[in-house]
Amino acid sequence: MTEVRIISRRDLSFLIDDVLSVAALTSRPRFAEHNRATFEAVLDTAERLAASEFAPHNRRSDEAEPSWDGRVVTIIPAVKAALDAFSAAGFLAMRANAADGGAQLPETIVQAVMAMFMAANIATSAYPMLTQAAANLVANFAAPEQRAFWLKPMLEGRVFGTMALTEPQAGSSLADLRTSAEPAGDGTWRLTGSKIFISGGDHELSDNIVHMVLAKIKGTPEEPTPAGVKGISLFLVPKYLPDGKGGRGARNGVTLTGLIHKMGYRGTVSTMLSFGEERPCVGWLVGRPHQGLACMFHMMNEARIAVGLGAAMLGYAGYLHSLDYARTRQQGRPLAAKEPERPPISIIAHADVRRMLLAQKAYAEGGLALCLSAARLVDDAKTAPLDEERRRAALLLGILIPIVKAWPSDYGIAANQLAIQIHGGYGYTRDYPVEQLLRDNRLNPIHEGTNGIQAIDLLGRKIRMEGGRAFATLVAAIRETIAAAANHSALGEDRAALGRALDRAARTTAGLTGVPEADRERALANATVYLDMLGRIVVGWIWLRQGLAAAMRLDASAPPAERDFYCGKLQACRWYMRNEVPLVEHQCALLDAGDATAFEMRDAWF
């Protein structure tokens, strides 16, 4: 097998420069120290490290998954070496404030950097992703003393972080969390309970681990803890307690009770943790009591973008592998020249193989573009000069987030299926990387809110948000792109297809927002259809934006390689508009009719 690219840097530059105009961010005070060249340098370093430190052990850490002898978790040494290199290059601090030692990079660049590491090795990338998320919570909500103690080592990679939310009995239902916290009287808390599926929950990759734990404060008759999610608070629980002299002290009462053995993502140690079972478990409240979920929501957009992006990049990696395979594997002959005496042709010469590559291109590049667009909205929501711009970006981001999380995870998997199929029997073997990509990707529709939950968030909440303003803002944004495309005859069919689908979706959405309270459960039975339908529109929009950027630059004077690149973008845009976007019609018909087939299905009938 030849060495395959981790990502198309040409594609990434196209998105950053031509579609998202990321360099324009440097005119804003927060990013004033940066320019296009510093962004490029960061991306170069990331690509180099991803290729040299992350990619080479991707298969090995799948085969030799983390093990536990009851005392210590063992992970192949290449993981620590890669993470040390990642930390040393300052990537853990790329999002953080300069005042905290961070690089204060725009979210768009942060996610583009992570995209490369995830394409190279999603499992190893999970450790810094979680650590950045935990550091984000510490930076924003921890008490000054805790912040001062933990933030710097987290940004430097001496302390890693986890998100300890899920419990065995609760799964997606945070309302049912049982882990509890009691005040110890000295400002600290004592935690009791257990958590499951905690990624990075125990290892020797860093000096210490900080768990961000959701728990319920034990109420009193005078001060009862609200039931359900309203009673959840956030705690910082380190594996080793501070020794009081700025260093690492005794083991805290958080203990590993078992490892989870997964289908994929095996390099990321997944753990069951117990709090306060063998010895007292000391924690510090982060944020205010009962505000745990509010704190989590603060970083949920970034976390959901990261999950969508990881899924897109696994799809992207499979696309590039299968493209390479299709170009080098010789087999079969064209229909018009089938004589067996003729030499076989590269399988990319078979139209059905190009179909599978084109679909992958549409899904993978579409997913990457979608996630980076969302990251650009994070930047705008935080740093756009005008109030109104920030507000618009936040609205758009809000309605897009369920799609950004779910769409790439559904279609990244679809891309991975095609990558295997192009490889034929070889793709089913563990000698080629594509089967692992599918196994790794299968987690993404599940974690960080299952796609079913994203669907309910979108149809049950987001489209009604502020009287439907988010949806109206989205429709207006798409119409703007459609209008801009009117100047390019090459996009005539594409803008018409998207426009038709958008009109249909808008009518259907209007009907759904008007559903009376009593019928909402029934309407929500089709939430997944709605999510997939609106995702199709949104990714159509993302593709039209790419098509527009390509059409603007495609002229006779462009060098041949550039022309090829833009033609590829236009063809993928066309494929998506012809093959995917028209399905909106069928889905809207189901939604308009309020299809109740699943809703009315009874347990006893199965």
Place this chain on the structure above:
Amino acid sequence: MTEVRIISRRDLSFLIDDVLSVAALTSRPRFAEHNRATFEAVLDTAERLAASEFAPHNRRSDEAEPSWDGRVVTIIPAVKAALDAFSAAGFLAMRANAADGGAQLPETIVQAVMAMFMAANIATSAYPMLTQAAANLVANFAAPEQRAFWLKPMLEGRVFGTMALTEPQAGSSLADLRTSAEPAGDGTWRLTGSKIFISGGDHELSDNIVHMVLAKIKGTPEEPTPAGVKGISLFLVPKYLPDGKGGRGARNGVTLTGLIHKMGYRGTVSTMLSFGEERPCVGWLVGRPHQGLACMFHMMNEARIAVGLGAAMLGYAGYLHSLDYARTRQQGRPLAAKEPERPPISIIAHADVRRMLLAQKAYAEGGLALCLSAARLVDDAKTAPLDEERRRAALLLGILIPIVKAWPSDYGIAANQLAIQIHGGYGYTRDYPVEQLLRDNRLNPIHEGTNGIQAIDLLGRKIRMEGGRAFATLVAAIRETIAAAANHSALGEDRAALGRALDRAARTTAGLTGVPEADRERALANATVYLDMLGRIVVGWIWLRQGLAAAMRLDASAPPAERDFYCGKLQACRWYMRNEVPLVEHQCALLDAGDATAFEMRDAWF
């Protein structure tokens, strides 16, 4: 985890009795020794053995896949124990003629039996599946002496069989096979070459192994071997040569050169074999020279039904596991009663979970019904009393086979995805069986002719076959069911939906069969769309037949459990007609337009 059913016997009886009238076959001479009760006894034994011998080691043989120390292949002992029980019960001979010691069972029952073993453990089931296929070739094409020597031990399980077709450089392109055979002068042949992906290619599960090998006879100037597939012959190559006294003699020159490590299906040893490398490899010609593919075609229908059925049964197994999980797992609350003080509900009470179960039911039960219907056509093509009936069955079978192979493998995987999703994070762990089912199933779109090749077979050959008579026969058969459903008002919407889609598909097909030769390669670029489209129609038909059978039996006097069963069938039929069948419209629009997006995509544009 509770013990989960391997298959719904109620469903199986429904298909055998109410949909396919299998008992009617016993009026035909070949099956005259049988009756409904003997069928039931065979199915009971199969279910018992599948549960007691096949299911228990399904996970274990995935974890401890076959290994090779350079000398002997080691497979966990449970596999041999299961296969010995299978052979002892006579299942290897269930299809064979009574004169050869076989049970002479109808193909419909043979496949129903295999369905249970495949649902329990697809990897262990592969050995007898291959042995039955090889025995079929030996019975029909081997010279009398070879037939007399090999057939009985194969039917008794003392000798296992393989299909040695694929070569590393050739993959799907049999025209490029390089394995060659030279006459030794004594009636035997000497084979040279290598094969890859040979399932069951070496092991100690049986006393001997017989490889059915495709190879090209070395031509002479006087008698040149035709190029391409026309020059392929079939050879019988045993692992151990006969000792001349009716027993097992010396090792033959077929040697194992390596094991393939796969994503799933791991319990089936997959091998690379070399012929005539270390020592001469002796083979016997089976059938006439250059007629190798014709021999293979003789059992290809049964083999493709078996692959489709395996895929359907993996989907079925996941459906039953996730149904069990959805009924027992407590989580969340209904929208109308979300107060966290209330106890959580079983997740089957969430409409989105019922949606995922209903889709699985439609795919899994639809796939099983499709494959058994095809098996019924095999029986009719061979044993129907009238010439015309046999001919009609053969035509229908011919056009259905690509769908029977491809549809369940695509939608069985879709079902497996949903089974994992219902399990949430647990479904992604190796502690639950659903992730293995997806990994196992991923082989099915690849082997026995990739689904892309099935698509080209359907659109490029089968719909034009005999001037379109096969397609016309299929359309007429579907219209018959639609007409029969007119008597049942409960099916009004369903028959209308299927009728609309069928009209559309017929128009589109007429247009495609008229494509001039020069445009065929371009038209074939959409073969996969056509296969999926026609598959949707055919499975809609299969569901309407089930709906019809249910509607006929659903009356107020039926016992409650029976009513529930029929209501479930009607609801799944409805779900399929509403959710899947209307997509035909979009696919036909693409086909009518002769969408050339993939066809025109250039290598350099990727």
